[in-house]
Amino acid sequence: MRIVVNIEKCTGCGQCVESCPFTSIEIKDGKAFINEYCQLCRACLSVCPEGAIIEILEEGDAVETDLSAYKGVWIFAEQREGMAAPVAYELLGAGRRLANELKTGLSAVLLGSNEEQAKELIKWGADKVYHCNDAIFDKFNDEPYSQMLVNLIRTHKPEIVLAGATPIGRSFIPRVAARVRTGLTADCTALEIDKDSGNLLQIRPAFGGNIMATILCPNHRPQIATVRPRVMKRGEYDEGRKGGIVPVSASGITCRTKVLDTIKEASECMVNLQEAEVIVAGGRGLGKPEGFKMLEELAELLGGAVGASRAAVDEGWVAYSHQVGQTGKTVCPKIYIACGISGAVQHLVGMQSSDIIIAINKNPEAPIFDVATYGIAGDVYEVVPLLIKKLKEAKA
Amino acid sequence: MNIIVCVKQVPDTSEVRINPETNTLIREGVPSIINPYDLHAVEAALQIKEKTGAKVTVITMGPPQAEDALREAISMGADDVRLISDRAFAGADTWATSHALYKAIEKLGYDIILCGKQAIDGDTAQVGPEVAEFLNIPHIAYIRKIEDVGDKTIKVQRLMDDGYDVVESTLPVLLTVVKELNTPRLPSLKGKMAAKKAVITKMDMNAIGAEAGNVGLKGSPTQVKNIFAPQSKVDRKMIEGSVEEQVEALIRELRGLKCV
Ligand SMILES: Cc1cc2nc3c(=O)[nH]c(=O)nc-3n(C[C@H](O)[C@H](O)[C@H](O)COP(=O)(O)OP(=O)(O)OC[C@H]3O[C@@H](n4cnc5c(N)ncnc54)[C@H](O)[C@@H]3O)c2cc1C
Ligand SMILES: Nc1ncnc2c1ncn2[C@@H]1O[C@H](COP(=O)(O)O)[C@@H](O)[C@H]1O
Numbered sequence: 001m002r003i004v005v006n007i008e009k010c011t012g013c014g015q016c017v018e019s020c021p022f023t024s025i026e027i028k029d030g031k032a033f034i035n036e037y038c039q040l041c042r043a044c045l046s047v048c049p050e051g052a053i054i055e056i057l058e059e060g061d062a063v064e065t066d067l068s069a070y071k072g073v074w075i076f077a078e079q080r081e082g083m084a085a086p087v088a089y090e091l092l093g094a095g096r097r098l099a100n101e102l103k104t105g106l107s108a109v110l111l112g113s114n115e116e117q118a119k120e121l122i123k124w125g126a127d128k129v130y131h132c133n134d135a136i137f138d139k140f141n142d143e144p145y146s147q148m149l150v151n152l153i154r155t156h157k158p159e160i161v162l163a164g165a166t167p168i169g170r171s172f173i174p175r176v177a178a179r180v181r182t183g184l185t186a187d188c189t190a191l192e193i194d195k196d197s198g199n200l201l202q203i204r205p206a207f208g209g210n211i212m213a214t215i216l217c218p219n220h221r222p223q224i225a226t227v228r229p230r231v232m233k234r235g236e237y238d239e240g241r242k243g244g245i246v247p248v249s250a251s252g253i254t255c256r257t258k259v260l261d262t263i264k265e266a267s268e269c270m271v272n273l274q275e276a277e278v279i280v281a282g283g284r285g286l287g288k289p290e291g292f293k294m295l296e297e298l299a300e301l302l303g304g305a306v307g308a309s310r311a312a313v314d315e316g317w318v319a320y321s322h323q324v325g326q327t328g329k330t331v332c333p334k335i336y337i338a339c340g341i342s343g344a345v346q347h348l349v350g351m352q353s354s355d356i357i358i359a360i361n362k363n364p365e366a367p368i369f370d371v372a373t374y375g376i377a378g379d380v381y382e383v384v385p386l387l388i389k390k391l392k393e394a395k396a
Numbered sequence: 397m398n399i400i401v402c403v404k405q406v407p408d409t410s411e412v413r414i415n416p417e418t419n420t421l422i423r424e425g426v427p428s429i430i431n432p433y434d435l436h437a438v439e440a441a442l443q444i445k446e447k448t449g450a451k452v453t454v455i456t457m458g459p460p461q462a463e464d465a466l467r468e469a470i471s472m473g474a475d476d477v478r479l480i481s482d483r484a485f486a487g488a489d490t491w492a493t494s495h496a497l498y499k500a501i502e503k504l505g506y507d508i509i510l511c512g513k514q515a516i517d518g519d520t521a522q523v524g525p526e527v528a529e530f531l532n533i534p535h536i537a538y539i540r541k542i543e544d545v546g547d548k549t550i551k552v553q554r555l556m557d558d559g560y561d562v563v564e565s566t567l568p569v570l571l572t573v574v575k576e577l578n579t580p581r582l583p584s585l586k587g588k589m590a591a592k593k594a595v596i597t598k599m600d601m602n603a604i605g606a607e608a609g610n611v612g613l614k615g616s617p618t619q620v621k622n623i624f625a626p627q628s629k630v631d632r633k634m635i636e637g638s639v640e641e642q643v644e645a646l647i648r649e650l651r652g653l654k655c656v
Contacts, residue, residue: 001613021623036459040487040613041620080558140561142525143534167556171537174525178494183617186490186520205626206518208409213623220617256534257565260551265559302650335653345626356653358646364634374649375634376642386643394647 002056003040005032009052019047021211069157070221073099073106076149076163076173077121077129079113080140084120087164091227092125093235094191095162098200101193107158111148112137115245122243125235129243130156134250139259140168146175147253153180158222160200162191165226177224183217185225189349191232200225209326209349230274230332231353273322277334278304281324281351284311285340285361285380292318294384295339301391307331307351309341325350339380343368360384397450399441400501401474401510402527403434405458405465406517430465433512435472435580436573441510442473443578444545451475453504457485457496463596471583471591478504482600487613490518494526496611499604501531508550509570513538521572528570535570536563540577 012030019025024037025044032053044053075095077088092108099106108126110118111134118129130152136144145168153161153176161176163169165187177184185202192201194216200223202215217223273279280299282292292306299306307329308322324331326346336354341347343359343366351357352371359372360383369375376383407426430438441452454469456462457480466477480500488496501509509531511524521537528535540560541553547567554561555574583591601611609615635642 036483036486038486039620041623043623141563142528142536146529167538167554170521171525171535174490174494174522175529175535177522177617178491178526178529181491181617183489183491184520184522185618186518186522201621206623207407208516208519209626210409211623212626214621216619216621217617218619257536257563257569259561259563261562262556263559263562335650348626369632369634373633374646375632376646377634378639378642382639383643386639387646390643390647 001040003034003038003042003044004054004056005034006052006054007031009050010048011050011052013049015047015049016044016053019044067159067219067221070159072104072156072158073102073160074153074158074162074222075106075108075126076161076169077108077110077117078140078164078166078168079110079117082113082117082138084110084113084117085164085166087166087169087227087229088121089124089234090229090232091162091164092121094227094232095160096125096235098160098191098193102159102198104159107156109149109152111145118245122245123237123239123241125238125241127243129245130248131245132248132250134253136250136253136255139262140172141255141257141259142172142175143257144250144253144255145172146179148248148250149173149176150179152248153222161222161224163224163226165228169226173224173226180222182220182222182224183215185215185217188225188227189231189353191225191227199223205326205349209345228330230330272305273307273324273329274331276305276331278302278337279307279324279331279333279335279351279354280304280337280339281307281309281341282312282318282339282380283309283341283347284315285342286312286317287340289315289317291340291380294381294388298337298384298388298391301388301395302335304333304335307336309344309347338368338372339384341368342366343371397444397448397507398505399444399450399452399508399510400504400506401434401437401441401452401454401469402497402523403438403454403456403465403469403512404431404515404517405429405456405462406431406515409516428461428464430468431512431515431517433514433516433573433575435512436575436577437510437512437571438469438472438474439578439580440539440542440571440573441508442581444508444542445473445475448545450507453477455480455497455500455504457481457488457493457500459486466596467591467594468583470594471587472581473584473587477594477596479596479598480604481598482611484601484608484614485612487616488611489616489618490520490522490526491617492611492613492615494523494530495615496604496606497523498527498530499606500599501527503599503604507568508545509533509568511570511572513572513574524570524572531568531570533568533570534565535572536565537572539571539573542571542577 075091107128190203359368364377453476514521538555544551
C-alpha cells in the first residue's frame with residue numbers, strides 16, 4: 001500500500017500537513033508532498049477537503065496465508081521460582097473473554113514449575129495447559145523459552161498468543177515473533193475483537209503515553225501481544241473447573257546464556273503499593289513534604305498504601321518507589337484517592353484502571369476529574385483532615 | 397573485537413502533545429534527538445573500547461536526516477557509522493526494522509551488539525531481541541551493569557521486576573541497556589570536528605542484501621489502524637456542597653464500598 005497525493009486535485013491548503021502525526025507531509029511548489037517519514041497511518045486521508053490524498057494498493061499487499069488453520073487463544077504463564085506470576089491470571093481473564101467471543105478454546109503454556117501450578121491455571125480459566133517441567137526452564141533464559149514456544153506454536157497453530165509485558169515477556173517474546181514471522185504488539189492496555197474481520201484489535205500507549213494506537217496484524221498468525229500487568233481483570237476462580245494438562249518435552253532445546261545468581265531488591269513499599277486495595281496518592285498540590293504525613297495517616301485508616309505523582313517525587317517530598325505512572329508503577333487498587341494531582345496522561349496510564357477513583361483538587365477543571373468516579377473540587381488541606389477526623393470518629 | 401551500536405532518531409516525546417480535535421500529534425517544533433537509551437548503549441561501547449581496544453560502529457536505519465544522529469555518535473567517539481536508508485524501508489514495524497538491521501549487521505561483522513532498552517517513540521523494546529533472533533545469537537535485555545568482558549564470554553547484571561540476575565553469555569551477544577548502566581559522555585571538541593568532516597556511508601536495500609518483501613511496510617506484519625487521545629471523557633461526578641457535606645457524602649460512598 002502507498003499513500004499518494006493527486007496533484008491535479010491538491011490545492012496546497014496545508015490541512016494534511018497539520019494532520020500528520022509523523023510530520024511527513026510538506027508543501028512543495030504549492031502542492032502536498034509525502035516524504036519518507038510516512039508511516040501509512042492514514043490520518044491524512046479524511047482531512048483533505050479535496051479528496052486529493054488517496055491510498056493505492058500494490059501487488060503483494062494481500063498476502064495469501066491460510067489464516068483459518070490457526071485456532072484458539074493462548075496465554076504464556078510466566079513463573080518465578082516455580083510460582084505462576086500474577087500477570088498469568090490476568091491474562092487468563094483477558095484470554096477467556098477473547099476465546100468466548102471467538103467461540104474457541106483457551107490454553108496456557110507453562111515452562112518450568114510444577115503440576116500444582118498447571119492445575120491452578122485451569123481453575124483460573126484455562127481449558128488446557130501445555131506444561132514442560134524440564135529444569136532448563138527453572139531460571140529465565142531467552143533462548144530455551146523462545147525455542148520452546150516457537151515449537152509449540154508451529155505444532156498447534158494458535159490464532160492469538162498473549163504474554164505479560166514484564167521483563168521476561170518483553171525480552172523473549174520478540175524472538176518468537178521474529179522466528180515465526182508474525183507481528184507483535186508491545187505493552188497493550190486493551191484488547192478487543194474486530195466484529196467484522198475477527199482480527200485482534202491491540203490497543204496500546206505510544207509516544208510516552210501521549211497517544212494511544214490501535215494495532216492490527218491482519219495477514220499473519222498468530223497475533224501476538226504483550227499485555228501490561230495489572231490492567232486486565234482476573235477471570236473467575238472455579239475450584240471445580242476441568243481441563244487437560246499436556247506434558248511437552250524439551251528435547252533439542254539449547255541455551256547459550258546462564259543465570260549465575262538472582263538478587264532480590266524489591267523494597268517493601270513497592271510490594272505494598274502494587275498489592276494494596278486502597279492507595280492514597282499525593283501530587284505537587286500538597287505543596288510540602290508534611291502533606292505526605294497527612295496522607296500516610298489517611299492511608300493507614302483505610303488500610304492502604306501511599307502513592308505519588310512524579311512532580312511530588314521530583315520535589316523530593318517522597319521516595320521514587322512511591323511513584324505511579326508511565327515511569328513509575330502501574331497500580332490497580334479497589335480505591336485510588338488522588339490528592340492534589342492534576343492528572344497528566346503519564347500519571348493516568350499508571351492508575352486509571354483502578355476500580356474507584358476519588359479525586360480531590362482545588363481546580364475544578366483539572367483533567368484528573370475526567371477519570372474520577374467521585375470528584376471533590378476543594379483544598380486537600382481542608383478536605384483530608386476532616387475526612388481523617390470523621391473516619392476516626394466512625395471507628396471509635 | 398567489533399562492537400555495533402544500534403541507535404534510533406526519535407522525536408523528543410516529552411514535547412509531543414495530541415490535538416484533541418483531530419486526534420493527531422502536534423509535532424511542530426518538536427526536536428529530533430538520539431533515543432536517550434541508545435546514548436547509554438553508545439557510552440557502554442566506548443567504555444569497552446577503552447578497555448579492550450575494540451572498534452565501535454554505530455548504525456541507524458532511518459530517513460536521510462537520521463545522519464545527524466550518526467554525526468552525534470562520531471562526536472562522542474564512535475569509530476565508524478552506517479546509515480541504513482532506502483525509500484523501501486518506510487513504514488517498517490519492529491519485524492521489518494530488525495530484519496533490515498540484521499541484514500546490515502551481518503555484512504559488518506560483530507562480537508557485541510548494543511541496543512537501547514526501548515525507543516521512546518514506540519516504546520516497544522522489541523527490535524534488539526528480534527535482531528538477535530535473526531542473527532541466531534543470544535541476547536540479554538535490560539542490562540544495568542557490565543561486570544566483565546572476556547574473549548569468549550561476557551558477564552552482566554540484568555534488571556528484573558524484583559531485583560536483578562547475574563547472567564553470563566557466550567560471544568557474540570546482543571545486549572539492551574537501561575539508564576542505570578552509565579552516564580553518557582558529552583562530545584569532545586575533537587569529536588565535534590571529526591563529526592563535521594565525516595563522510596557518512598549509506599547502505600540501501602541492495603547493499604544490505606534484503607528482499608523487498610521483508611522490509612518496510614511490505615515486510616511488516618503489524619499495521620497501525622488508528623491513533624487517538626488517551627483518555628475517554630466520562631461524566632464528571634462531582635460531589636457538591638460545603639466541605640463538611642462533601643466529606644460526609646464521600647464517607648457514605650466509602651461505606652457502600654465496605655471500605656470503612
Ligand atoms: C516521559 C515522561 C514520563 C512521565 N512519567 C510520569 C509518571 O510516571 N508519573 C507521574 O505522575 N508523572 C509522570 N510524568 C509527569 C507528568 O507529565 C506530570 O508532570 C505530573 O504527573 C504532574 O504531577 P502533579 O499532578 O502532582 O503536579 P501538577 O501538574 O503541578 O498538579 C498539581 C495539582 O494540584 C492541585 N492543587 C494545588 N494545590 C492544591 C490544594 N491545596 N488542594 C487541592 N489541590 C491542589 C492543582 O490544581 C493541580 O491540578 C512524566 C512525564 C514525562 C514527560
Ligand atoms: N530504526 C532503527 N535503527 C537503529 N536502531 C534501532 C532502530 N529502531 C530501534 N533500534 C534499536 O532498538 C532499540 C529498541 O527499539 P524499539 O524496539 O523500537 O523500542 C532501540 O533502543 C535501538 O537501539
